[in-house]
Amino acid sequence: MSKHNIINKYNAANINVPECMLNWMRSNHAGETGAVWIYMGAKCIFWNKNIQYMTKQHYETEKNHLIIMSHILPKNYHSKLLILWRILGFGLGFFSALLGYRFFCVTIQSVETFVEEHYQEQIDFLYKNAISFKLLRVLEKCCDEEVEHQIDAKLHKGNVKNYSFVRFWSNLIGSGSSFAVNISKQY
Numbered sequence: 621m622s623k624h625n626i627i628n629k630y631n632a633a634n635i636n637v638p639e640c641m642l643n644w645m646r647s648n649h650a651g652e653t654g655a656v657w658i659y660m661g662a663k664c665i666f667w668n669k670n671i672q673y674m675t676k677q678h679y680e681t682e683k684n685h686l687i688i689m690s691h692i693l694p695k696n697y698h699s700k701l702l703i704l705w706r707i708l709g710f711g712l713g714f715f716s717a718l719l720g721y722r723f724f725c726v727t728i729q730s731v732e733t734f735v736e737e738h739y740q741e742q743i744d745f746l747y748k749n750a751i752s753f754k755l756l757r758v759l760e761k762c763c764d765e766e767v768e769h770q771i772d773a774k775l776h777k778g779n780v781k782n783y784s785f786v787r788f789w790s791n792l793i794g795s796g797s798s799f800a801v802n803i804s805k806q807y
């Protein structure tokens with residue numbers, strides 16, 4: 621799909637970001653950058669067919685999200701730390717995939733649970749204040765697709781044995797992501 625088609629598919633043409641959403645949108649753009657790089661990292665684990673299969677599908681969606689965010693948010697508002705988000709995303713994808721399919725699924729489920737809340741918070745804000753219905757619709761579509769990833773990962777992780785470790789890892793991802801969002805809202 622061409623960039624033009626993707627923008628049409630998400631109804632993302634001609635959206636002006638309201639000033640109150642600029643920081644949020646910077647964090648969305650940074651987050652989608654990280655997401656794309658998570659899957660680029662996971663792609664390196666070429667010998668694991670399950671990881672390859674999941675990665676291929678999710679990667680396409682995350683690439684679309686990144687195209688959409690880059691299109692909507694003017695370049696001068698992009699995060700100054702994109703290199704950092706790429707490195708962190710790649711590292712997370714690479715190392716969690718290296719630890720196997722289940723661990724990778726737990727990681728993706730945790731990341732996407734965070735991302736769902738992150739988008740939902742913005743959607744609620746836009747609804748409540750009746751700001752930019754067009755932007756709201758775009759965020760809703762992205763959020764729905766993040767939920768699909770989350771469910772996909774949840775279905776495939778199977779029965780996790782070491783429950784306390786999984787909870788620890790999920791919490792770590794949650795607080796790490798929230799830290800990254802706060803930084804990327806500013807820089």
Ligand SMILES: [Fe+2]
Pocket residue numbers: 652655681682685762766
């Ligand atoms: Fe995404």
Ligand SMILES: [Fe+2]
Pocket residue numbers: 655682732735765766769
């Ligand atoms: Fe995602």
